[in-house]
Amino acid sequence: MRYFALILICSFFQFNFSQEIINNPLLSEDPIQQKKWVDSLYGSMTIEEKIGQLFMVQVFSNKDKAHEAEIAKLIQNQHIGGLIYSNGGPVRQAKLNNELQAASKIPLLIGMDAEWGLSMRLDSTYAFPWNMTLGAISNDSLVEETGRFIGEHCKRLGVHFNFAPVVDINTNPKNPIIGNRSFGEDRDNVTAKALAFMKGMQSAGVLANAKHFPGHGDTEQDSHKTLPSVSFSESRIDSVELYPYRELIKQGLSSVMVAHLSVPSLESRRDFPSSLSKHIVTDILKNRLQFNGLIFTDALTMKGAADYVAKDVDGLSKKTLSEGGEIDLMAFLAGNDVMLMSEDPEKGVAKFIEAYNNGVITEERLSHSVKKILMAKYKVGLNDYSPVGIYNLESDLNRLKDDLLYENLMENAITVVKNNETLLPLRDLETKKIAYVTLGDDDGSVFLEELKKYTKVHEIKAEKLDDLIEKLQNYNTVVVGFHKSNVNPWKSYEFSQKEMAWLYEIARTNTVVLDVFARPYALNDLLTIENIESIVVSYQNSKISQEKSAQIIFGAVGSKGHLPVSAGQFFPVGTGETFNSILNLSYGLPERVGMDSELLKKLDSISNYAIDNKMTPGIQLLVARKGKVIYNKNFGYHTYEKKNKVDFDDLYDVASLTKILATLPVVMELEQQGSISLDSKLGDLIPEYKNSNKRNVTLKKMLSHYAQLKPWIPFYYATLDSVTKKPDPKYYRSKKSKEFSVEVTNTLFMRNDYVDSIQKIIRDTDLLPSLRYRYSDLPYYILKSYLEGFYDKSLQEITQDRFYRSLGANNTTYNPRKKFSLKDIVPTEEDDYYRYKKVHGYVHDMGAAMQGGIGGHAGIFSNANDVAKIMQMYLQRGFYGGKRYFKSETIDKFNTCYFCESDNRRGIGFDKPQLGEEGPTCGCISMTSFGHSGFTGTYAWADPEEEIVYVFLANRTYPQAGKNLLLRENIRTEIQRLIYEAIIE
Known part of the structure; x- marks a missing residue:
């Protein structure tokens, strides 16, 4: 019988303990050890130490030593249980916190208003968006992640309680104190966001605090300046304002802050603060809502609080009320556990001791709150306290993953x-x-x-x-x-x-x-x-x-x-x-698309190396992945005189990138619409070629550089004086006229008919003796003439009308000095062999210059951002910015190596990765990738498999083309290799 009774007692104890675990959000993962610690510590404390635990005082880490000494004195003499930090920087706060914790016999519970994370950034912005912004987001998991990250910030700084989330339902647009701090006006949305935020923060080991109970959402008064009043009926408050609290409590809310409000429907005494109302704190929050977590007052220093205190409350005499500390005592008797920011903690503690000695505060009531505070301290690890580490503190509070989340939050909000x-x-x-x-x-x-x-x-x-x-x-x-x-x-x-x-x-x-x-x-x-x-x-x-x-x-x-x-x-x-x-390009952080920011910093190093070693005066460098530009930087200057730094809007002569940026898309469009085919022969396309040795050359072979065409013809050389080696007056004038109107530079104009002579020279020149891969500019001279005849427009007009304007590539053009200031155009060479002046705003390539700056093979000026748009359009299989330029089949047709088995890596117009050891890429890139390089030091490449676009613009030809050190040291392809090494997923 005695054994049976013992089993019943044990079962009853286990049932009650289980119920306690279910209902008490302050219980730790090891509640038995927690209870032992709490009971042992409580049993060893003096009455002064117990009462001191009930007070959390405000600390400013940016104040002077006198303030620090005052707080330390309160800790030592009044045995204060907690601190709430305001203002200051993270390192100052951590150092001060370590000093104050060392001064306390019992580890201090640290709180902070960090509703949007910690404002630790160099640009003084908050770590995360306001609650109102978060309220616009449909994906609650992002809000939960925000709560977790904020919790991690707090924990790193030694903060145990974050006074967040605000769960006020903001139904009054003129609310001066809530506003952006609320998740919104819809109770279900507010509750969902607050619950997600709470779960996230508490999963990081930092205790949440829902505020401001019973609801601060509909008032036009500032509680820091007066006692606002909320005049809703009790049924309305129960169904709307209390709804988030009810749901958060069910899910393990750690604490609640009671507002500095007058709520007539819940408290009959006129102008009586909620934080002092036993009905609101005990009857509603603790009993009706069954909340067992910590209850904080709002700041007891709120303006005018004492003016609203009745002169005879719960047995307190007028004499007692007049001696100071009565607000603190009344708040405690109302049911609060922590007196936040008492106006005079010393008087408050003294008042509590007096009330305890007089039986106004019972031992049961005191132990109820003090033990809850001690349970919270155990739950956050203060039973095994260690100081805040200062090393790397600021970097730990300014993490890359915080920026990534902020970016994602704004996209969704x-x-x-x-x-x-x-x-x-x-x-x-x-x-x-x-x-x-x-x-x-x-x-x-x-x-x-x-x-x-x-x-x-x-x-x-x-x-x-x-x-x-x-x-x-x-x-x-x-x-x-x-x-x-x-x-x-x-x-x-x-x-x-x-x-x-x-x-x-x-x-x-x-x-x-x-x-x-x-x-x-x-x-x-x-x-x-x-x-x-x-x-x-x-x-x-x-x-x-x-x-x-x-x-x-x-x-x-x-x-x-x-x-x-x-x-x-x-x-x-x-x-x-x-x-x-x-599907326009977006811009953001590398990790959003599986790239490593730290590894990408190596691109800075190699770019600076190239400039320091005078391989080029300046560089524009852009990397995009999965449609997002994740690296876009400029290095160096326009020239070695270092007068103009390279800017994002500066235009570079992209040289042979012109082939795939200008001529090729026009050819692709005509092929797609059936006007031409890859098997079209020059003799069929251009009447003048019917009887030439090139009549049977197909577009496929010509654009694959597999048509026995000469690599290059120095057309300009034949127009130089044989003695002086300067432009022959037979072909040039220094001023524009009707007969000499082809503008080579602003002081050199070529005879009009020589443009046709160039085409005749190409048509009549011999073919190479054998069929093999030989890179040649000549196909693009031929195609330029054909395309301009087909459309009866210049290639400049064709490309602008059909591609650049709709792509938003407004920095892409032939002859840029007609549209842009010279200060925005990067020079390419100090010419001492043809034009005999600085080539600035005019195309560097001599053959293109002899066509008025508009060549099929060269002549385009652009910046990295515009080149990336065109390459991204190719990468997206012909679609960009809501417009389909090419069918997927067309892209595939031109991005194919038709003569690989003949040791020719080229696609149709596009360059392709090497087939052996040497070639145009790092050798670490997919065979489906494509791109091109340019004589001036430019490079653009796209990889469909990794969804990467890489653009490198330079003027390595300035001041003299000379030795191509960029090519010799593989700078562009080494950067490409580093880009691929930075892929993390």
């Missing part, structure tokens, strides 16, 4: 709320003339520069509205960026009356895309949106937000976000126009 006639994403760029107008009081330069990566965009400014409207008449699309400060989530977000008037007028006369880099409530004051075709909400004015918003506007990234709140009369909560990417 930015919301298109209006999109008349599917204006976005912007496409058909050949028809667009785009202007950018900035409104607001913050910088939008990152946004503008990102827009310009896709097409030509001009910033238009004016002091007067009439002048602005007049300037905008030259454009058919206007992007208006409304940029407001991103310094903190409380900054102003509204349009001024003047800005709204300007916006209405711009929209009345133009097609407008409005992009709001502020909280959605900025749209509240708009009286009409009738004339605004598209509206984008980008939520914040951070660098990444500006970049990603531009990419969404041009369809490089799809639109995914939905409004987490209602924005004025036009946009209810949940609004969001979604669309997929139209």
Whole structure:
């Protein structure tokens, strides 16, 4: 019988212990050892030490030694149990925290308001977006990942409690203290986001804190300045404001912060703070919601709190109330466990001791809260405390994976709320003339520069509205960026009356895309949106937000976000126009596409090596993978005089890249539409070739460099004076005239008829004696003549009309000095053999120069970004920016090595990887890859298997072409090898 009774007792104990495990979020993975530690420590503590545990005081790591000494004194004399840090830097905080922990007999519980991570970056931006921004994201796993990363930040800094997430349902746009801190106005969305955030953070070993109970969402008053009032009925609060708490509690929420609010429907005493209300804290939070985690007051220093305290509460006398510390005591008696930021902790502790001695605080009540605090300390590892490591602290708080997540979050959050006639994403760029107008009081330069990566965009400014409207008449699309400060989530977000008037007028006369880099409530004051075709909400004015918003506007990234709140009369909560990417290049971090940032830094080293050793004055270098540009840098200067640094918009003479950037796509288009075929013969295509020795040469053989054509003919040499070796007056004049109009340079004009002579020389020249692979420029002279005759236009006009404008390749052109400033064009040589001057803005290749700068084999100037667009179009099997240029079969047909078995690696126009040891690539690249190189030092290559585009632009020919050290030392192919070594998945 006694044995049976013992079994019943043990079973009962086990049942109760199991229930405790289920309901208590502060239990550790080893609750038995936790209980032993808590009970042992509690039993050894004095009454002063126990009461001290109930206080968490504010610390500023950026204050002076006097402040530090004051906090240390509180720890030693009042036995304070916890600290909440505000302001300062990570290293200062860690050092101070280590010192203060050393001063405490019992390890301190450290808290921090790190709702968006830790603001530790050099550019002073927060680690992650505001909650309002996160509320726009449909994928809750991203929010959970955000919570986990923030938890990892906190843990690394020695922070145990993060006072997040805010679970207030923000139904009042004018709420001055919540706003961006809320996930939104829909209770289910707020709950889902808060739950994901909580799970993520607590999975990192940092305890979450849901605030501000019972709900701070609908008030227009700032709780830091007064006692706000929330006037909803009890049933409304129960069904809406309390809903997130109820769900988070079920899932193991560690703690709750009770708000500094007056809630008349829950507390009958007029103007009585929630944090002091026993009904709100104990009856509702602890009993009705069955919450067993830690309960924090909001800051007890909130302005005017004492003014609302009744003069006789729960047996406290007026005398007791007048001596100080009464707020702390009342908060404790209401059911709170931790008195946060007491106005006077010394008086507060004294008041508690007095109340304990007088029986106002019972031992049971005291042990209830103190043991919960000690349980939390055990759960976060303070039973085995070790100081915060200082080494690498800042780098550990500024991790690459944090930036990767931020980038992904913004891509998923930015919301298109209006999109008349599917204006976005912007496409058909050949028809667009785009202007950018900035409104607001913050910088939008990152946004503008990102827009310009896709097409030509001009910033238009004016002091007067009439002048602005007049300037905008030259454009058919206007992007208006409304940029407001991103310094903190409380900054102003509204349009001024003047800005709204300007916006209405711009929209009345133009097609407008409005992009709001502020909280959605900025749209509240708009009286009409009738004339605004598209509206984008980008939520914040951070660098990444500006970049990603531009990419969404041009369809490089799809639109995914939905409004987490209602924005004025036009946009209810949940609004969001979604669309997929139209496969423009996007821009982002390497790890997003399986590349290693650290390994890619080797590209910097080899590029600098090439410049330091005078292999080229400057370099533009770009790498893209899976449609994303992940490395885009410039090195060196235009010349060795080092006057002009290489910039992203600078134009390089790409030399023989012209073959695949200009001539080849036109040929491919004609072949695709059936006008020609790869088996077409020159004698059939061009009447003048019917009786020549080249009449049976096919396009396939000619473009594969397998047609017995001579590699090169120095056409210019025959036009030089035989004695002086300078341009013969028979063929040239220094000024343009009707007979001499072929512009070689601005001081050298060739006789018109010699262009035809070049074609005749090619037609009449002998074929090589044997059929074998020999690289030749001559096919592209021939094709240039054919294509211009077919279209009755210059190759410049053909390529612009059919490709470059629609691709947004506005920095790609023949004869750039007719369109661009010389300061934006990189020179190629100090010519002492033909033109006898600096070749600057004119094509370097002599044969192309003798065709007015427009050659089929050379003459194109471009920058790395534009070359990448064209190569990406090829890589995407003829599709780019929402437009199909070529069928997949056409790409395959031209990207085929037809004569590999004859030791000829070439495709149709495209170069291909080597068949043996030596060749144009690193030898580490797939055989499906293709590209080309250029005499001036240029290189462009695409690999369908690894989805990589690599562009290298240089002017290694400056000041003299001489020895090709870039080629001799394999700089371009060594960079290619390093790119492939950086692939991690």
